[in-house]
Structures are given as C-alpha cells and as structure tokens.
Amino acid sequence: MAGGEAPLQLDLYGLLGVGEKASEKEVKKAYRQKALTCHPDKNPDDPRAAEVFHRLSQALAVLTDATARIIRLREEGSRQLQEQQRLVQEQIRLEREQHVQGKQEGNGAEGRITPKLKLKWKCSKDDETRGGYSEDVLLQILQKYGDVLNLLISSRKTGSAVVEFATVKAAEMAVKNEVGLINNPLKITWLEGQPRNNPSTVLSDSTSQPRTSQASAVSERDYESLVMMRMRQAAERQQLIEQLKREDEEESHT
The missing domain is CATH 3.30.70.330 (RRM (RNA recognition motif) domain)
Known part of the structure; x- marks a missing residue:
C-alpha cells in the first residue's frame, strides 16, 4: 500500500487485527499490543517501521472517534430510510394508476369500496x-x-x-x-372491504388475465419483502446508533 493512502481507504480494523464490531476498548487494546511490536525504536533496522507505526496511530484516531462513527451510521441509516420512502411512494403511485384504470374499465363498483x-x-x-x-x-x-x-x-x-x-x-x-x-x-x-380470495383466477389457463394476476401477486410479494427488509435494516441501524451513544456516555464517565 502506498504511504499516501488516506486512512479511510485502508482496512483499519484489519490493520489492528480486530473485527468491525470491536468496542473502543478492544480497539485501544489492539493498538497498544501492535504498537509495542511495531514501534520504530524497537525496529531500528526496519525502514518501514515508522510508516507502519504511523498507520496504526491513524487507525486508532479514526476508530476511536465516536462522533465520526455515529455520523457515518446516521448517514447510512438516512440513506436506507430515503430508499424505503421512495419504494413506498412508488407503490402508492402505481396503486393510484391502477385505481384510475379500473374505473375506466368499468370496475367502479369495486373501486368505490x-x-x-x-x-x-x-x-x-x-x-x-x-x-x-x-x-x-x-x-x-x-x-x-x-x-x-x-x-x-x-x-x-x-x-x-x-x-x-x-x-x-x-x-x-x-x-x-x-x-x-x-x-x-x-x-x-x-x-x-377485505378482498375475497378467488383461486380459480390464478389456476385458470383459458385467458391471459390469470397469468397477469399471478405475475402481479409475485411482484407484490417481492415488494413487500423488500420494504420490510428496509424497515428492519433501518430499525437495526437505529438500535446500533443508540448503543454507540450509550457506550460513549459510559466511556466519558469512566
């Protein structure tokens, strides 16, 4: 790796030998252990020792910056929530178009329910x-x-x-x-207004409409799964942010 690489472009966790879910205490402990073996004073014959030690110091500074970590997590969570909102709005738009189309085709009785x-x-x-x-x-x-x-x-x-x-x-x-x-x-x-299930609509092969209905049902299931996945990810991300805040508060009191 070139010496001019920015800290965030490096595998900071891998450099310290810890996992991405490591706590701040674990990061500091790993840094101390690595620093003892990589310090330039203990490696006078190694021309790369100073560079490695500098990278370790950079990794420690970035990974223990709790504020920066929380900001990054919030940005990721915000992007997920925006994507979830976009998907929901797109589904609403499609439903409105189908609703209008249904009225135009003479299905107004069902549309009024x-x-x-x-x-x-x-x-x-x-x-x-x-x-x-x-x-x-x-x-x-x-x-x-x-x-x-x-x-x-x-x-x-x-x-x-x-x-x-x-x-x-x-x-x-x-x-x-x-x-x-x-x-x-x-x-x-x-x-x-609960819709009635009509198995014959899905099983019939006499017209093209059942195939369209079946394909639409599959698409709707895929959409529901995607929306729920996004919602779960956003909730998990928010929980992680709250956990990091608690850890930071505990650290500040110790």
Whole structure:
C-alpha cells in the first residue's frame, strides 16, 4: 500500500487485527499490543517501521472517534430510510394508476369500496398517553403503507381506533406486517372491504388475465419483502446508533 493512502481507504480494523464490531476498548487494546511490536525504536533496522507505526496511530484516531462513527451510521441509516420512502411512494403511485384504470374499465363498483381496519391495543382509562398511540403516532405508523383517508380514535372505548385506507393493497400490507410499538403491540383486523380470495383466477389457463394476476401477486410479494427488509435494516441501524451513544456516555464517565 502506498504511504499516501488516506486512512479511510485502508482496512483499519484489519490493520489492528480486530473485527468491525470491536468496542473502543478492544480497539485501544489492539493498538497498544501492535504498537509495542511495531514501534520504530524497537525496529531500528526496519525502514518501514515508522510508516507502519504511523498507520496504526491513524487507525486508532479514526476508530476511536465516536462522533465520526455515529455520523457515518446516521448517514447510512438516512440513506436506507430515503430508499424505503421512495419504494413506498412508488407503490402508492402505481396503486393510484391502477385505481384510475379500473374505473375506466368499468370496475367502479369495486373501486368505490374503501378498506377499513380496526386497531386495538392495551390502554387503561386513566392513561393520558393512550398507551403511546396518539393520532400522530398512528398516522406515522400507518401512512408508510399508503394514503390514510380517515383515522378515528374511539373516545368511549380506550385502546381502539378505526383507520380507512385509500387502497386495499395498503390495508393488506398493514394487516400482514404492522406490529406497532414494541412495548405495546397493535392488533389489526379487517372491518370492511377485505378482498375475497378467488383461486380459480390464478389456476385458470383459458385467458391471459390469470397469468397477469399471478405475475402481479409475485411482484407484490417481492415488494413487500423488500420494504420490510428496509424497515428492519433501518430499525437495526437505529438500535446500533443508540448503543454507540450509550457506550460513549459510559466511556466519558469512566
């Protein structure tokens, strides 16, 4: 490797002999061990000793810079969230186009049916936070699946709400994938507009329409898998950022 390479272009973890998930303490320990053997004073006959020692010092400075690590993680997480949002918006656009096309082809009766879901969660009557589910929180959770036409939180029955989506597909994704808050999960069930399964449509070979429907179903499953993967990655990235923050705070107090 040329001596002019920037620190971030090198395999800093490999240079110190630690894994990418190594803690700051492990990085410092590895640096001390390497520095003892690579110090120029202990290797007077090795012309590369000073260069190696300098690289070790650079690796230590970069890898123990907690602020820089958190910034990089936030940037990566932001890119993933932006990609997730782009995919969801693209799906919404396609659904709107299909909705308009369905009306033009005479399928207006089905198009007028708006799907409604019932939401339930644990909440005591004297809980002012409504179990963590305010209107803003519910909208933030649900709108990633598609346009929400109406959201009504029950004033009589605590821990209960009804949501009306613009498309059946958005409602289906919410029912299949949404679990709500970790400490207070959501139970989502159909209230109105649930699509009927029609196996003959998929199995029939007499027309080209079933093949189109089958291909569309496969595409939708792929899309759902991709969106959920992006959501999991973003959540894991956020957890890692929080863990790094805690480790940095603990380090500052020791």
